[in-house]
Amino acid sequence: MNDLTLLCVHGYPLDRRMWGPLSERLGRDGRLRVAAPDLRGRGSSRHPATGLHAMSLFANDLATDLPALVPGGAPFVLCGLSMGGYVAFEFLRRHGAGLRSRIKGLVLCDTKAAADDAAGRAKRKDAIEAIRRSGIGAAFEAMAPKLLSPSSKGAPAEALVRDMILSTPAETAMADLAGLALRSDAFDVLGGFDRPVLVVCGEDDAITPVADSEAMVAACPNAPFVRLFTVPDAGHMAPLERPDGVAEAIRDLVKRI
Ligand code: MLT
Secondary structure (H helix, E strand, C coil): CCCEEEEEECCCCCCHHHHHHHHHHHHCCCCEEEECCCCCCCCCCCCCCCCCCCHHHHHHHHHHHHHHHCHHHCCEEEEEECHHHHHHHHHHHHHCCCCCCCEEEEEEECCCCCCCCHHHHHHHHHHHHHHHHHCCHHHHHHHHHHHCCHHHCCCHHHHHHHHHHHCCCHHHHHHHHHHHHHCCCCHHHHHHCCCCEEEEEECCCCCCCHHHHHHHHHCCCCCCCEEEEEECCCCCCHHHHCHHHHHHHHHHHHHCC
16 A cells, blocks of 8 residues: 655756656555656646746645645655755745645755855856757756766666756746746755655765755754765766665655654
8 A cells, every 4th residue: 555655856957757767666665656746837737837937936836736646635755856855945945834744754866955156046047048049958968967977878867868858848947947046045944844854865966966965964953864875876866867776765764754
């Protein structure tokens, strides 16, 4: 019987397919069901792209869709990768108190709690302009070399990443970038979280390096259990690149719930 859902939120500029291999591994032992929506403006989402995808907008979409994603008021563990982690923080900030009895844990993959600094915001602006000029191929050129570990070269993950990026509408990617630049720092959310937390980071993550994960772990003094799992031979897409190891770490977290 599936009695717990892992609600997985994808990163930028990706979609729900990034969770496929992890979901397949977790589905094998039956206790954990995976729900992985597409965020606004792509794939199967019923929410259209708007000019600015604030993390709070994505979080509100998730709350609106929660009855379909996790039916029957059932418990769930919130899980996000990179931008999906920022959405998870905003979801907890806005909806966490009302869902306190249902949110049983948190899995943060290749993400960080800090907001963009001025240089980071300027880079987002340049990235938006590059996509406006050249289309979604500009996002592919910018992101693809940084997403995966050198160990994943030629693996199925590489083709999937390419397909996910190139099937993201340019207007969606630009709106995501605008929202990413405006997001706030989430250390306060972590400080108030009092359920088990798993932080996952590919050891070769070039976008949110392990130091960002260590900072999140240090920011969770009220969680009864916090583990940092540094994933060998993985980059920024650890759950996609090394689904077996990440599934094992999630099963271990679930035992503590
Ligand atoms: C992501 O993977 O979602 C993005 O790299 C996040 C970011 O750029 O901050």
